[in-house]
Amino acid sequence: MKISKALLFLALAGSVSSLSAQEHLKSLDPKGIDPSTPASKDFYQHVNKGWMESHPLTPEYARYGQFNILNDSSEVRVQRIVTNLAAKNPEKGTTAYKIAAIYESAMDSVRRNELGAEPIKGILATIENTPSNGMEDLFIMMHKEYASPFIGAGHSENLINSKEYAMYVSGGGLGLGDRDYYLKNDKRNKEVREAYKKLIQTQMMNAGYSKKDAARIVKNVMKIETLLADSTWTREERRNIPAMYNPRTKEQVKEMYPNTPWDRLFKETMNIEMPDQLIVMNINTAKQGDNLIKSLSDREKKDYYLWKLVNSASGTLSDDFTNANFEFSKVMSGVQQQRPRWKRALGAVEGVLGEGVGELYVAEYFPQSSKDYMVGLVENLRNALGKHIMHLPWMSDDTKVQALKKLNAITVKIGYPDKWQDYSKLNVDPSLSYWENIHNAQMWAQDEYLAKWGKPVDRTEWGMTPQTINAYYNPQNNEIVFPAGILQAPFYDPEASDAENYGGIGVVIGHELTHGFDDQGCNFDAEGNMMNWWTEQDAEAFANLTKGLADQYSAVEVLPGLNANGQYTLGENIADQGGLRIAMTAFLDSQKKKGVDIKSEEAKIDGLDPLQVFYLNFANLWANNIRDEEIRSLTTGDVHSLGKLRVNVSVRNLEPFFEAFGIQEGDEMYRPESERIIIW
Numbered sequence: 001m002k003i004s005k006a007l008l009f010l011a012l013a014g015s016v017s018s019l020s021a022q023e024h025l026k027s028l029d030p031k032g033i034d035p036s037t038p039a040s041k042d043f044y045q046h047v048n049k050g051w052m053e054s055h056p057l058t059p060e061y062a063r064y065g066q067f068n069i070l071n072d073s074s075e076v077r078v079q080r081i082v083t084n085l086a087a088k089n090p091e092k093g094t095t096a097y098k099i100a101a102i103y104e105s106a107m108d109s110v111r112r113n114e115l116g117a118e119p120i121k122g123i124l125a126t127i128e129n130t131p132s133n134g135m136e137d138l139f140i141m142m143h144k145e146y147a148s149p150f151i152g153a154g155h156s157e158n159l160i161n162s163k164e165y166a167m168y169v170s171g172g173g174l175g176l177g178d179r180d181y182y183l184k185n186d187k188r189n190k191e192v193r194e195a196y197k198k199l200i201q202t203q204m205m206n207a208g209y210s211k212k213d214a215a216r217i218v219k220n221v222m223k224i225e226t227l228l229a230d231s232t233w234t235r236e237e238r239r240n241i242p243a244m245y246n247p248r249t250k251e252q253v254k255e256m257y258p259n260t261p262w263d264r265l266f267k268e269t270m271n272i273e274m275p276d277q278l279i280v281m282n283i284n285t286a287k288q289g290d291n292l293i294k295s296l297s298d299r300e301k302k303d304y305y306l307w308k309l310v311n312s313a314s315g316t317l318s319d320d321f322t323n324a325n326f327e328f329s330k331v332m333s334g335v336q337q338q339r340p341r342w343k344r345a346l347g348a349v350e351g352v353l354g355e356g357v358g359e360l361y362v363a364e365y366f367p368q369s370s371k372d373y374m375v376g377l378v379e380n381l382r383n384a385l386g387k388h389i390m391h392l393p394w395m396s397d398d399t400k401v402q403a404l405k406k407l408n409a410i411t412v413k414i415g416y417p418d419k420w421q422d423y424s425k426l427n428v429d430p431s432l433s434y435w436e437n438i439h440n441a442q443m444w445a446q447d448e449y450l451a452k453w454g455k456p457v458d459r460t461e462w463g464m465t466p467q468t469i470n471a472y473y474n475p476q477n478n479e480i481v482f483p484a485g486i487l488q489a490p491f492y493d494p495e496a497s498d499a500e501n502y503g504g505i506g507v508v509i510g511h512e513l514t515h516g517f518d519d520q521g522c523n524f525d526a527e528g529n530m531m532n533w534w535t536e537q538d539a540e541a542f543a544n545l546t547k548g549l550a551d552q553y554s555a556v557e558v559l560p561g562l563n564a565n566g567q568y569t570l571g572e573n574i575a576d577q578g579g580l581r582i583a584m585t586a587f588l589d590s591q592k593k594k595g596v597d598i599k600s601e602e603a604k605i606d607g608l609d610p611l612q613v614f615y616l617n618f619a620n621l622w623a624n625n626i627r628d629e630e631i632r633s634l635t636t637g638d639v640h641s642l643g644k645l646r647v648n649v650s651v652r653n654l655e656p657f658f659e660a661f662g663i664q665e666g667d668e669m670y671r672p673e674s675e676r677i678i679i680w
Contacts (some may be wrong), residue, residue, distance in 0.1 A: 415466060584656055
């Protein structure tokens with residue numbers, strides 16, 4: 001089957017950047033480049049050594065990089081916005097009033113320390129004093145307001161019909177997140193387990209329990225969470241989205257999990273009847289949780305509930321609690337100093353009223369010109385990916401048609417939402433404790449979430465606040481989203497050269513576009529529905545290529561005895577490589593359209609070829625210093641590869657990179673053509 005002319009036209013249509021190449025570097029600081037380490041030996045080190053030496057890790061950080069610099073800048077901006085609101089004495093009940101009140105409550109360490117654990121003492125007593133015949137009531141109460149112990153249910157976009165919500169059933173409840181921390185007995189995992197036990201012990205004593213009782217709670221919590229971990233998917237298995245789709249009737253769910261009070265769970269926590277159909281995400285994990293409801297003693301379940309409550313509340317209580325959390329984070333990440341209180345307070349404000357802050361942020365810091373530039377740049381990148389798809393040697397024409405259809409259906413969101421979150425029903429009362437206000441905000445957010453059930457999915461909603469230094473792709477909306485916060489140097493600068501901007505935000509755009517075609521995104525069609533749009537041969541070819549890319553990353557030893565996990569980070573690695581290739585094509589197309597000969601002397605930027613500037617600024621995005629503990633933690637739990645790998649492993653597959661820096665066979669950065677992996 002030939003690719004239709006209509007799809008070809010759509011793939012090649014679009015606007016071009018209005019910026020022309022600048023004479024001098026703007027986003028990229030050449031002082032950071034290390035001439036003693038050739039690009040052919042270690043490109044990451046070549047580009048970033050100077051930056052790393054001039055930005056040593058401070059005790060507050062487990063890692064510090066370009067994202068942190070922008071985040072620090074954003075925090076200062078947000079702090080200015082929030083403190084200015086308080087100074088203006090905003091009218092009670094307004095969003096400005098609520099923002100100022102949450103911030104002031106978070107900052108009031110005197111009151112929080114005076115109260116200690118008092119705000120949650122009543123709930124702790126309720127848990128302790130519940131008789132055996134009230135344990136089901138206690139289970140319902142925990143699910144309604146504080147946690148989802150053992151088993152849970154909630155709605156999200158239907159995997160096979162993204163326009164509507166479906167009800168999902170899940171199990172779990174691991175405080176440490178990953179099963180390996182509970183089940184593996186190497187030195188690192190044992191160290192983390194011991195630190196977690198110490199955290200539970202300390203926090204329960206902070207909550208008023210004796211050392212003996214706290215020790216019992218530690219024992220019971222570890223027993224329960226280890227049993228749950230034993231039935232939980234590995235982090236690699238969690239990437240298999242189709243395996244999460246296991247539709248069952250409500251009768252089947254009740255039969256599969258007979259110890260869970262399903263009718264009460266839905267009626268009393270969601271105010272709805274149990275749906276006729278539910279989707280079980282992990283059958284075995286949910287089964288383990290359901291079994292524990294029956295097999296555990298009342299004392300064991302109560303201890304688990306006590307810890308769930310204390311752990312969830314600890315960040316809003318006295319310094320004893322927050323200090324204990326910090327001691328645990330020192331083991332997990334190696335950070336040596338707790339973040340200043342004002343930064344933690346801002347985090348709370350943004351967690352509750354993020355879009356309220358964002359509306360003020362974009363009014364002051366995000367010009368329309370930046371949004372306009374991004375619109376054109378995104379279309380350039382979309383066109384470039386369309387070209388790549390059409391010329392893929394491993395993909396058939398039938399599948400290319402579907403891929404182009406999906407590409408041209410991708411929605412783009414830039415800067416901020418078209419409509420802002422309504423906070424009018426959120427009650428914030430300065431007379432209440434900090435914990436009470438945060439808990440009330442959580443209940444408000446839960447009500448907002450529950451109100452969506454039975455309604456069409458609102459695709460105008462955003463998953464990040466405008467001030468966030470990040471971007472994302474949502475496969476079920478088939479959309480890419482770029483908050484205002486990331487549209488700053490070194491990602492984007494209106495005064496920078498095209499080479500810098502395409503090597504910065506251009507690569508980010510390409511990265512997010514490619515997520516629509518990574519090992520997870522490839523499961524969804526143009527409408528965001530999970531369906532197979534691949535031929536069997538193309539799917540096999542794709543699987544072989546992705547395995548090869550995963551192996552490249554897994555071969556890298558990040559610390560003695562610890563290798564990267566290329567399979568777990570596969571989606572991000574695919575997107576990194578795709579982003580680089582797509583952005584380069586879009587950059588070359590933009591220069592050709594402007595009549596710029598990138599190989600000419602006139603096109604050079606401070607003596608550097610434009611292609612060199614492109615790759616240099618890309619590598620500069622990932623400059624960072626990082627502690628060994630954080631390397632171990634991220635290698636275990638982060639779907640992104642470490643910054644150095646995002647640079648060095650990606651570029652070693654790209655011929656234009658070799659040409660730009662004269663890298664030849666025998667150089668450490670060189671990879672033979674037969675071993676290179678090109679996917680998108």
